[in-house]
Amino acid sequence: MSHYIPHGNLRVNETLHAFIEKQVLPGTHIESGTFWSGFDALLEKLIPENQRLLEQRDALQAKLDEYHQTHQPFNFSDYKQFLLDIDYLKPQPSPFTISTANVDKEIASIAGPQLVVPINNARYAINAANARWGSLYDAAYGTDVISDENGAEKTGTYNPVRGQKVVAFAKTWLDTIAPLKQGSHNDVIEYRLEDESLVILLASGASTTLQDSQQFVGYQGDLTNPSAILLRHHGLHAEIQLDKTHPIGNADAAGVKDVLLESAITTIMDCEDSVAAVDAEDKTLVYQNWLGLMKGTLSTEVKKGDKTFRRTLNPDRDYISPSKQTFSLSGRSLMFVRNVGHLMTSDAILFDNKPIPEGIMDGVITSLIALHDLKGNSQYNNSRTGSIYIVKPKMHGPEEVAFSNRLFTDIEALLSLPKDTIKMGIMDEERRTSVNLAACIAEAKSRVVFINTGFLDRTGDEIHTSMYAGAFAPKAELKQMPWITAYEKANVVTGLASGLGGRAQIGKGMWPVPDNMADMMKTKIGHPQSGASTAWVPSPTAATLHALHYHDVNVASLQSSLKDTHFDGIDDILTIPLLNESTPLSKAFIEREIDNNVQGILGYVVRWVHQGIGCSKVPDINHVGLMEDRATLRISSQHLANWLMHGIITKEQVEAALHKMAALVDEQNTADSEYKPMMPNPEETTAFQAAYALIFEGHTQPNGYTEPLLHAKRREEKASN
Numbered sequence: 262m263s264h265y266i267p268h269g270n271l272r273v274n275e276t277l278h279a280f281i282e283k284q285v286l287p288g289t290h291i292e293s294g295t296f297w298s299g300f301d302a303l304l305e306k307l308i309p310e311n312q313r314l315l316e317q318r319d320a321l322q323a324k325l326d327e328y329h330q331t332h333q334p335f336n337f338s339d340y341k342q343f344l345l346d347i348d349y350l351k352p353q354p355s356p357f358t359i360s361t362a363n364v365d366k367e368i369a370s371i372a373g374p375q376l377v378v379p380i381n382n383a384r385y386a387i388n389a390a391n392a393r394w395g396s397l398y399d400a401a402y403g404t405d406v407i408s409d410e411n412g413a414e415k416t417g418t419y420n421p422v423r424g425q426k427v428v429a430f431a432k433t434w435l436d437t438i439a440p441l442k443q444g445s446h447n448d449v450i451e452y453r454l455e456d457e458s459l460v461i462l463l464a465s466g467a468s469t470t471l472q473d474s475q476q477f478v479g480y481q482g483d484l485t486n487p488s489a490i491l492l493r494h495h496g497l498h499a500e501i502q503l504d505k506t507h508p509i510g511n512a513d514a515a516g517v518k519d520v521l522l523e524s525a526i527t528t529i530m531d532c533e534d535s536v537a538a539v540d541a542e543d544k545t546l547v548y549q550n551w552l553g554l555m556k557g558t559l560s561t562e563v564k565k566g567d568k569t570f571r572r573t574l575n576p577d578r579d580y581i582s583p584s585k586q587t588f589s590l591s592g593r594s595l596m597f598v599r600n601v602g603h604l605m606t607s608d609a610i611l612f613d614n615k616p617i618p619e620g621i622m623d624g625v626i627t628s629l630i631a632l633h634d635l636k637g638n639s640q641y642n643n644s645r646t647g648s649i650y651i652v653k654p655k656m657h658g659p660e661e662v663a664f665s666n667r668l669f670t671d672i673e674a675l676l677s678l679p680k681d682t683i684k685m686g687i688m689d690e691e692r693r694t695s696v697n698l699a700a701c702i703a704e705a706k707s708r709v710v711f712i713n714t715g716f717l718d719r720t721g722d723e724i725h726t727s728m729y730a731g732a733f734a735p736k737a738e739l740k741q742m743p744w745i746t747a748y749e750k751a752n753v754v755t756g757l758a759s760g761l762g763g764r765a766q767i768g769k770g771m772w773p774v775p776d777n778m779a780d781m782m783k784t785k786i787g788h789p790q791s792g793a794s795t796a797w798v799p800s801p802t803a804a805t806l807h808a809l810h811y812h813d814v815n816v817a818s819l820q821s822s823l824k825d826t827h828f829d830g831i832d833d834i835l836t837i838p839l840l841n842e843s844t845p846l847s848k849a850f851i852e853r854e855i856d857n858n859v860q861g862i863l864g865y866v867v868r869w870v871h872q873g874i875g876c877s878k879v880p881d882i883n884h885v886g887l888m889e890d891r892a893t894l895r896i897s898s899q900h901l902a903n904w905l906m907h908g909i910i911t912k913e914q915v916e917a918a919l920h921k922m923a924a925l926v927d928e929q930n931t932a933d934s935e936y937k938p939m940m941p942n943p944e945e946t947t948a949f950q951a952a953y954a955l956i957f958e959g960h961t962q963p964n965g966y967t968e969p970l971l972h973a974k975r976r977e978e979k980a981s982n
């Protein structure tokens with residue numbers, strides 16, 4: 262039973278209250294009474310508007326459902342007119358340019374990877390913040406980027422054959438970003454500093470240097486014995502690390518022990534889809550970790566094999582410039598915090614005895630916590646320009662962006678911050694936002710710092726929005742159809758037309774196959790090539806490897822060449838990706854689709870509901886580990902709900918698959934001592950019940966979201982323990 266502390270119309274869960282009073286407010290110069298009464302007033306003003314927006318979502322969805330049921334055969338121009346008539350599709354705003362000010366260069370002008378991490382996992386969150394710099398040798402050695410061929414397998418101990426391949430890979434890459442006037446980095450026997458310049462000796466006895474001497478920007482160690490040579494290319498740094506006493510450096514002619522790359526330029530600390538936080542206890546942990554990051558104090562004990570160490574945030578990196586000036590580069594990724602969207606409520610705080618909108622709570626509390634960064638209460642800076650960076654997900658259309666803008670304005674007033682201190686990252690991941698993107702950006706034009714194509718949620722919303730239109734194409738095909746190509750392109754073009762180039766990020770989505778790095782290297786270069794200045798990666802290793810793409814593509818000059826492109830793609834975006842009925846699916850294919858979806862759903866949901874783990878790597882039917890979060894769950898559950906509705910599959914088939922896969926998923930988790938299995942009576946477990954409801958009640962879930970059912974079942978599970 263929760264205990265609440267009263268403040269005016271508010272009642273605040275005692276755990277959260279004690280955390281805010283004792284750990285958050287001290288040092289912010291915000292007085293407790295002022296904070297709670299201001300929060301109370303803010304809620305009184307904004308709750309009705311939040312509710313109205315949710316009702317509008319439901320009303321629009323009801324109209325869409327009705328339209329599709331009553332307008333068969335489908336006529337595209339009639340449909341488009343209908344979307345205009347119901348105000349789903351809005352008029353384009355007059356041309357405008359965003360005016361966002363005080364944006365850190367990591368967001369405004371450096372193109373590079375963006376890492377996402379569940380904030381409630383301190384071990385991963387600290388790792389993510391530190392992933393600003395990553396070892397290219399480790400990233401290549403540890404992944405399939407280096408093939409196993411010719412004796413180069415990963416073995417229990419260091420495999421020198423594989424090591425050789427890694428070194429050649431890294432040095433050949435150095436030739437592409439920092440070519441020598443003569444020869445190759447592979448042939449270097451010494452990197453030497455002479456008279457403010459870098460002299461490079463080759464095995465042939467020749468002496469050379471970089472083709473572009475400006476790329477050498479600093480060093481560490483002694484002038485006569487440098488331990489690192491710092492290079493810059495496309496605004497990103499790379500360190501050639503030298504150490505003859507290190508086993509790798511010792512075996513290298515030039516003493517190179519590693520190539521360290523600037524990797525995760527920015528990181529999103531996620532309170533949303535990769536997190537399971539269903540009550541005050543969970544939310545307090547989320548906020549506690551954000552506080553630790555903002556105060557620079559977050560630390561955690563990490564056990565690896567028989568070694569234990571304490572992981573803390575990395576300090577900045579100090580260098581000496583060629584002209585002997587000292588300078589430093591940030592040792593940490595610039596942090597955003599992703600709040601939850603407008604849908605859910607939380608009973609961590611009650612207003613008039615009712616749970617408050619969780620998005621408002623996140624906005625207020627994560628901003629309050631970020632004051633510690635702005636007020637210099639940390640030994641480290643996050644924003645050096647005095648900004649707070651909040652990613653706002655799952656907004657449907659311009660009015661919802663306007664609402665977030667109002668919320669941020671009111672939070673600034675509450676915290677005595679100058680207007681537009683709180684910046685907004687807009688996830689373009691709901692169909693009503695994609696088709697009105699310019700109007701959405703315009704509503705937050707003085708605070709927008711990114712737009713990002715969250716194609717996973719966007720795919721789930723694509724299905725739910727047109728649930729009644731017919732059966733959707735198979736999941737894998739949805740990724741290849743015109744709607745998504747047009748959505749991705751229109752996002753970049755609209756972002757550039759709104760002036761985001763050089764001021765804000767244009768971002769692309771997650772690489773959801775964390776172990777397939779060779780495939781990522783082939784595919785994800787498409788993100789910078791499309792004009793995006795950042796794209797999401799699931800891990801620090803992926804960040805280091807994806808960083809190579811931003812050396813290959815000069816995003817700033819590409820954006821300049823694209824900025825006058827005209828493309829709205831609206832007709833393609835609105836083309837519903839339905840199954841092509843002239844090529845029927847085979848029975849075997851359909852069964853495999855069911856099994857695959859059900860396996861993914863159960864594999865993710867069982868850890869969410871039974872263990873409170875919000876993001877997992879779950880094997881698909883081909884044993885490939887996939888990153889699963891609430892957005893991928895939204896796709897799988899909506900897809901099955903759609904095929905059930907249109908008779909492609911039957912209830913009996915899905916139920917049989919659920920039983921078969923419950924046993925398989927249990928088996929896949931036997932190594933986890935904390936795992937609570939679903940068998941032998943899956944129907945009696947909260948996880949199985951959640952998965953069942955997500956599929957069979959999928960068509961009635963608000964916008965197809967998974968969180969209402971996940972939260973309810975997780976709370977039931979927690980109550981039963």
Ligand SMILES: CC(=O)SCCNC(=O)CCNC(=O)[C@H](O)C(C)(C)COP(=O)(O)OP(=O)(O)OC[C@H]1O[C@@H](n2cnc3c(N)ncnc32)[C@H](O)[C@@H]1OP(=O)(O)O
Pocket residue numbers: 376377378379384385386388389531534535563715717718771775799800801876877878887888889890892893
């Ligand atoms: C649609 C969307 O909204 S996408 C955004 C939401 N999704 C995410 O945030 C995904 C983030 N990624 C993750 O959570 C994880 O990488 C998973 C769940 C996909 C895989 O996790 P695991 O199975 O534990 O990965 P794996 O065993 O390969 O690697 C673990 C190591 O990598 C590190 N790691 C993995 N992912 C991350 C990350 N995102 N940030 C920082 N470190 C990470 C861990 O710290 C750990 O290293 P350590 O032992 O030194 O601490």
Ligand SMILES: O=CC(=O)O
Pocket residue numbers: 534654688690714715716717718719770771892
């Ligand atoms: O949040 C990201 C997405 O793809 O959804």
Ligand SMILES: [Mg+2]
Pocket residue numbers: 534654688690715717718892
């Ligand atoms: Mg999303």
